[in-house]
Structures are given as C-alpha cells and as structure tokens.
Amino acid sequence: MDLRPYQRASLDALHAAWARGDGAGLIVLPTGAGKSLVIAALVRETLAANPAHRVLVVTHTRELIAQNHGELLNLWPGAPAGLYSAGLGRRDEGAQVLFCGIQSVWNRVPEIGPFDLVVVDEAHLIPRDAETRYGRFLAALKAARPDLRVVGLTATPYRLDSGRLDEGPGRLFDAIVYEANVGDLIYQGYLAPLISKATATALDVTGVPRRGGDYIPSALEAAVNQDWITRAAVEEMVGYGQGRRAWLAFCAGLAHATAVRDAIRAEGHTCETLSGETPKRARDRMVRDFREGRIRCLTSVGVLATGFNVPQVDLVALLRPTQSTGLYVQQVGRALRRAPGKSDALILDYAGLVRMHGPVDIVTARSAAAIRGRESEVRAKACPGCGALIALNASTCEACWVEPESEPEGPGHEAAADDAHPILSAALADWQPVVGWSFAAHARSALPDALAVVFHLPERRSHGIVLDLEQVGYPREKAVQWWRQHGGGRDAPMRVAEAIAGRHALTRPEAIQVRASGRLTETIHYRFGDGRTFTDSRRVA
Structure with a gap:
C-alpha cells in the first residue's frame, strides 16, 4: 500500500493505542493530507486481519460519503463495500463495509446491524452532547457490540463551544493518537505553500454581540455587509487574483455572499454563490464548473468549509470574522491541496483571523470560556520590516530577516497596507x-x-x-x-x-x-x- 510516511505512522499509532487497550482515538491530519486514503487503508487492513469484521464509515455530507467510498474502491476494487445515504439514493444495509451519512442511519441501527469498527470522518462536527444524533447512534452501536472500536479523523480536533474533542465531560474520544503538522507537510512537499497579502480593507466587528462563543450571524452580517466595504475588498481581491485560477470567498451571510458575488461579476469575472439553501443539482453543477475552470470564484456562506475537495483553489478570501479557531483552519485548509501548475495559494485576511487565532500551522484550541474577555488578544505579531504576520514567539521573519519588536501592538482589526503577510508561523532558523x-x-x-x-x-x-x-x-x-x-x-x-x-x-x-x-x-x-x-x-x- 503506497502510503506517505505520516499516513503510515498515523495508522501504526492507532494500532498501538488499541494494543494498549485505549479507548476511542483521534487521528488529526490537515486538509489535503489524504484522510480518505488513510480510511481506506484502515478498512483494508482491518478486514485482512479480521475477515469477518464489519466496518462502518460515517460522515455528514454525501460528497464525503462518495469520496471515501470511491477511495476504498480505487485502493481495493473488490472491496465488499456499500452505501447508505438518502442523498446518494443507496441503502446497502447489509454491506460488510458501509459508508453512510449520519442523517440517514442515526436511528437505523437495527436495520444496518452491528459493527466491529466505526470510523467517523470530520469528527469535529460531533457535538459533545450525548443526546445528539451522533451520541445516540454510537451508544446504540456499542450496546449491540460492547467491544466496538471507534476512531475519528479530523483536521481540527476542537469545537468553539466545548474545546478539544478529547477533553472534558461527555467527550466521545479519549485521546489524540496521532497529529501531523501543517508546516511540516508543506515543508516536505505534501501540501501547497500558503502566502498572504496585507489588505487595506478590514472588517470592523467592534460591538457585534456573541452567542455560544461566536458572533450572532444576523448582527455579524449587518456589520460587514456594507457596499463600500464590499467594493473595496473585491477590488483588492481581483487585483491580487490576476493570474490565479480558482478563488473562494467565505462570507458572513447569504446577502453578504450575494453582494460579494455581484461585485466580482461587475469586475468582469464569473462568480456564483453557494449556501445551505442551494439545491443539490445546482450545487453539483456550480462545483463542477468551478473545478473545470468555467467559474472563477465561488462565494460561500455556511458551506465549503469542510468536505470541499477542489485542489485547484489558489486564493481564499476570509470575509467572515469568527471566534472559532476550527472554522478559521477549515476555511484556510481549502487551499492546501496541491494541483498541477499550482505553486502556492494566497490567503487574503480581511477578517483579522490570522492575528486573532495565530498562524495556521500553530493555532491552538480555545474553548468559548477561554475566549470570553480576550477578544482583543493578539496571537501573532507584525514584522516591522515587511509587515509579515509571524508567531508571537518567533525571533526572526522569513520574509525579510528583520528582528521584530518584542511586543505586539494593537488588537489587530485595523487595516495594514504593508507587503506580504505570511499565514504560516514562518521562520526557519539558520543551519x-x-x-x-x-x-x-x-x-x-x-x-x-x-x-x-x-x-x-x-x-x-x-x-x-x-x-x-x-x-x-x-x-x-x-x-x-x-x-x-x-x-x-x-x-x-x-x-x-x-x-x-x-x-x-x-x-x-x-x-x-x-x-x-x-x-x-x-x-x-x-x-x-x-x-x-x-x-x-x-x-x-
């Protein structure tokens, strides 16, 4: 099996945890690191060691269900695999390896039968509350087979409302058994390098109220969806995007996403808006046209932050301020996949997320309680020589090698009109x-x-x-x-x-x-x- 070293190491770590008798484990791999291949390899190795076992792979969108199912069949064409998904129109409840959507199976345990291993993809979407669909589903499976093994895969092992997935009461996972670092995989050539540019346009969320740890959506959209701000941001985006192939813009609401779409169209570029309300066929068509280059930009609200696999994305505009570290990492992660002709990806941070959460390769999970009262905390500092955002503990700047000031200045929502603003923590020391x-x-x-x-x-x-x-x-x-x-x-x-x-x-x-x-x-x-x-x-x- 042609696994990358870190993919092999993640499965070895999982098997070692099981050998120790540990409980449910988490494998943390960045977006673009090949979670589907890791899942496929785990399924094949499980059945090779235990031919009578049944394996269930569960996630939340039909795109991910089909992607994971297809990866296994690519690896193992004769796999005894089936689908159980209303969105895909399949109910292969008797399959030995069943790829399914949680919405379709959460109350169908008697119908699909017992399993020996459950793999949860995009595990960060599981709420902590045991009374949710995921909680009830896993409890029913464990009741049917008490020695059930559970493993989760995610790029972000934390939630805004409840902190890390392996900590606190009611957690469904016991420990992170393996975690790969974004910066390491970029350095090793497995992920696309990220760069960023300072934006003269900055979104001001001063006074926007919060609920559940993040901004109230309606109030946030009202604050950022202003015509002059949208036009200024889009003008910058179009300028920076010349020569770039595929743009994504994450917006604060449907009206905001529509306004950004219209402004991009006014600049002479094809653009469509995707939201949770977009019909399935229209969404499939838009994503297909975007992947094939007939649409230059997609503006998104509430979708595309997870499970969206278009490697050609080489520009991401962050137009949705958020206190959620996980959402920030997931949005940036859409640009990490490598593609032919793609040398790097550009992140335009209008929302001040790099300063708030830190460079994407060293972000840390913070619960809602930890965030409260610390909304002005700066988690990155600007290099005085070039304006690059670097980690607070960095002593040098990769972009210009100027010694930064010892103390960061300001809360980081103001505009900055310097040169490059790297989104990575940067700075390798000298040999x-x-x-x-x-x-x-x-x-x-x-x-x-x-x-x-x-x-x-x-x-x-x-x-x-x-x-x-x-x-x-x-x-x-x-x-x-x-x-x-x-x-x-x-x-x-x-x-x-x-x-x-x-x-x-x-x-x-x-x-x-x-x-x-x-x-x-x-x-x-x-x-x-x-x-x-x-x-x-x-x-x-």
Whole structure:
C-alpha cells in the first residue's frame, strides 16, 4: 500500500493505542493530507486481519460519503463495500463495509446491524452532547457490540463551544493518537505553500454581540455587509487574483455572499454563490464548473468549509470574522491541496483571523470560556520590516530577516497596507553546524528510560532531543525512524544501554535546523555530509 510516511505512522499509532487497550482515538491530519486514503487503508487492513469484521464509515455530507467510498474502491476494487445515504439514493444495509451519512442511519441501527469498527470522518462536527444524533447512534452501536472500536479523523480536533474533542465531560474520544503538522507537510512537499497579502480593507466587528462563543450571524452580517466595504475588498481581491485560477470567498451571510458575488461579476469575472439553501443539482453543477475552470470564484456562506475537495483553489478570501479557531483552519485548509501548475495559494485576511487565532500551522484550541474577555488578544505579531504576520514567539521573519519588536501592538482589526503577510508561523532558523554530539540515559519516573541525544553547536550552544526506544507504538516508531536515518541500520536497539553502546555506528549530521511548530513541539531538519536531509517532528525535549 503506497502510503506517505505520516499516513503510515498515523495508522501504526492507532494500532498501538488499541494494543494498549485505549479507548476511542483521534487521528488529526490537515486538509489535503489524504484522510480518505488513510480510511481506506484502515478498512483494508482491518478486514485482512479480521475477515469477518464489519466496518462502518460515517460522515455528514454525501460528497464525503462518495469520496471515501470511491477511495476504498480505487485502493481495493473488490472491496465488499456499500452505501447508505438518502442523498446518494443507496441503502446497502447489509454491506460488510458501509459508508453512510449520519442523517440517514442515526436511528437505523437495527436495520444496518452491528459493527466491529466505526470510523467517523470530520469528527469535529460531533457535538459533545450525548443526546445528539451522533451520541445516540454510537451508544446504540456499542450496546449491540460492547467491544466496538471507534476512531475519528479530523483536521481540527476542537469545537468553539466545548474545546478539544478529547477533553472534558461527555467527550466521545479519549485521546489524540496521532497529529501531523501543517508546516511540516508543506515543508516536505505534501501540501501547497500558503502566502498572504496585507489588505487595506478590514472588517470592523467592534460591538457585534456573541452567542455560544461566536458572533450572532444576523448582527455579524449587518456589520460587514456594507457596499463600500464590499467594493473595496473585491477590488483588492481581483487585483491580487490576476493570474490565479480558482478563488473562494467565505462570507458572513447569504446577502453578504450575494453582494460579494455581484461585485466580482461587475469586475468582469464569473462568480456564483453557494449556501445551505442551494439545491443539490445546482450545487453539483456550480462545483463542477468551478473545478473545470468555467467559474472563477465561488462565494460561500455556511458551506465549503469542510468536505470541499477542489485542489485547484489558489486564493481564499476570509470575509467572515469568527471566534472559532476550527472554522478559521477549515476555511484556510481549502487551499492546501496541491494541483498541477499550482505553486502556492494566497490567503487574503480581511477578517483579522490570522492575528486573532495565530498562524495556521500553530493555532491552538480555545474553548468559548477561554475566549470570553480576550477578544482583543493578539496571537501573532507584525514584522516591522515587511509587515509579515509571524508567531508571537518567533525571533526572526522569513520574509525579510528583520528582528521584530518584542511586543505586539494593537488588537489587530485595523487595516495594514504593508507587503506580504505570511499565514504560516514562518521562520526557519539558520543551519547550525554540529561540532559534536553526546548520548546518555534519560530517567523518567512514570515512563521507561529514554535516550537523550545532545547536539553540540558553535559558541558552546547545544540542542537536545529524547528518543523513546523502550516505549511501544508511535513513540518507538519515531525513535526507530530516527535511528535508521542516522545510519544505525534497520534493527534499532530495544534498550537505551544498547543504543549508547552502539552509538559509534551512527552518522553524525553535518548541521541541524530547528523551528517551533507549536507551543510544545518542534521540527528538526538534519543535513548530512553527503547532502542527504532528514526531517523529524517531535515534542520539545
């Protein structure tokens, strides 16, 4: 099975969690990272190991149902797979592998029968309340088969109203078993690079009331749907969009989306509006014409933020202010897929979302309670040299390498008319020569000993990492990968003492490059004397 390394690692981590007896797990993969292929591989591996098992893959839209079903058939043409979806006109309730929509099956457990594994795609759409359709559906399946295994896949493991999906009372998932970082996958070439431009037009939501942690839709639309603002934003969008293939504009309401559509048409470009009220056939036609280049832009309200797969998207206009970190990440994620002729994607942030939530590769989940009273908190700062938005803890700017000011200024809703505003946290450090390294045992009270590796750098500086050779599952897999990449051979040591004794077999890297990829994680790039490179993401040692 031709899985990318991170896709393979996600399934290995899931199997390791199950081997430990852990409960429902979450796999977190960015938009465009291939969740459908991971699901297909999981289904095939499950049936290969347990031929009599039944697997149910459930999500919320017919597009995703068909996409996941099609991916399995591409991988395994003879798969015993069926569909149960009113939107697709199929009810194959007896299929061994059933792809279904939650709206169609939530109260049909007796009809579809018991299952051994349930895979929930776009798991962030599951509310915390156990009395919802998802809650009742999963409870009924567990009642029919108590040893049921459940796994969720999502790009955003949190909700505005209830925080992380694996935390708090009433949660349906117990832990995140694997998470891939957006910045790492861009660096490795799996996702499209993102860039952004400062917009002279900014949406002002001062005084807009909130309910349930986010802005009240009617009040938000009234604040931003003003003709002069729309015309100014569209004029910028059209200017920046020259030479770009496919534009998406996320809007605050149907009237707002229609106004943006009309303004784009007035500039001489084809544009249509999609909403939850758009009839199914019309929506299919619009998306098909957009994918094939007959429509330049789609304006959206309440749709397209999840489950929309058009890799050609190379411009996203954020015209809907939101306190929801998940919605922000999902909207930006529409541009992450790679496509022929697409070198990068442009994000135009009229809504101040980058400043509010932070660069997209280091955003953190915040519950509604944490957000209240902190609406003016700035989660990114501007470089004084070029205006690039970079992480608050970044010391340099990738765009111009000017040292930023130590303190951010202002709440970030004002207009900014500088140059590039990167939406990524940016700033890889310089390559640092490795002048030596050392190995030692790292004792921990609640976990097996780990191998501590310290890279000695010029000017008596150093950088340390920890390898979990004596653990199982994903931590062990990461340590083995590191050992092999450094020339230690396929059979990595099982014990720290063995690793220390065998350290002379390893090849020391010529230089390393380190960047933060989150508050507690980092990405290390290793360069060897033969020109070979290796990238490793891990928790901060």
